[in-house]
Amino acid sequence: MLSLTEENYLKAIYHLSDGGTKSVLTNELAEAMSTKAASVTDMIKKLSVKEVITYEKYYGVNVTTAGKTKALHVIRKHRLWETFLVQTLGFNWDEVHEVAEELEHIHSIRLIDKLDEFLGFPKADPHGDPIPDGKGKISTRPQVSLDQLGEGYQGIIIAVKDSDSNLLKYLDKIGAKPGRKIKVAGKEEYDESMEVHIGDKKFFISKEVSKNILVTQ
Amino acid sequence: MLSLTEENYLKAIYHLSDGGTKSVLTNELAEAMSTKAASVTDMIKKLSVKEVITYEKYYGVNVTTAGKTKALHVIRKHRLWETFLVQTLGFNWDEVHEVAEELEHIHSIRLIDKLDEFLGFPKADPHGDPIPDGKGKISTRPQVSLDQLGEGYQGIIIAVKDSDSNLLKYLDKIGAKPGRKIKVAGKEEYDESMEVHIGDKKFFISKEVSKNILVTQ
DNA sequence: TATAATATTTAGACTAATCTAAAAAATAAT
């Protein structure tokens, strides 16, 4: 079984590897975990002994199939808890990530399956991120971050990044929620800021913001 | 702030001291924590530096006022989570203690207050144990364990011990739930077993069982 | 291709929580 710390490393590796599709370097993992490269080296040795990652000295790590399953289980718990906090307890969507970071490490499988059932088997969490099922199956829709698109684009917001509380407060203010229609009315070459239409309202958003909005293609 | 382990020690000390009314010895704490006396000595030094207990070498530990407050906050979380698991998620009362042992260490105060509100500010958990309020105030009713009483006693079950899953399954079978009327119809001197009437049914229970049933005086 | 810059790993040290074995204090028994 993985410790809480190991679970957090594995989750970070899973995310940084884009779901296990590319390898992750020591320094980016250190950055993501707010720790030092030396600590990362120690930890990835442990994780490769446990066979949730493979590790080639100096060339980064890759998630194994077993590792993917475990990472997805933690992600499932994280997203179900976030859904519970918003849907059942009335939290705002910018208040749940930190709490879910703790709740995702509670071990009972029965608990998380009952919670899933209680919530009505939700497909996505409050930020639009898909919730893996009990077997670790996750349904991903094709998506792009808004900053990659240009004037004339029209589509639907799929998800937003969930870890920055201030960004979420701002997105809430402009109504940038999953499910909403969004249109790029103009784009400034210089700083890649955009004019977007969300519902019947118009906003100017910086690239810093558009990077964090994921939309349909 | 206390670590998870420190919280568990403090909670055990609080319980063993009967809510801070008497001092706790090293060996009984070791027994309760399933650890060795040497480990306990190390830990109680740490806890006394943090001023949640006082400690006199060779003479045991006592909980401070600050320690009581912290212990009661953990107990509040434990009992609210147990209530949630039974009331909201449909767990049986014998399945919740272990899970609550993990959930009680989630830190968010906002979470537990929202949970309390969602549950309708319950006064007691599924086993009848009182739930402290946000300020650490706990309402205790005068109570005795059933084994202390004799033939002719009549009263109401207040609570049952929550940590033994098999005991709880048995108590469920004979209908020994908090709130139920109970009567001692007879007591055997030799082994202190009893005949009890619960509702309209009659049962013979051993002292091992009657010790774990708390009733009104 | 040799050298400089960057990335990664190793070495050694630290804290928290645990253990076993030995020493010391308190309590019980003669």
Next chain:
DNA sequence: ATTATTTTTTAGATTAGTCTAAATATTATA
């Protein structure tokens, strides 16, 4: 009042996770 027994504490090790500083490997630059 000694001696024996029990309880508690100390000493020294161990593991997980972290750090800094030094060594080594890789990549970029001249």
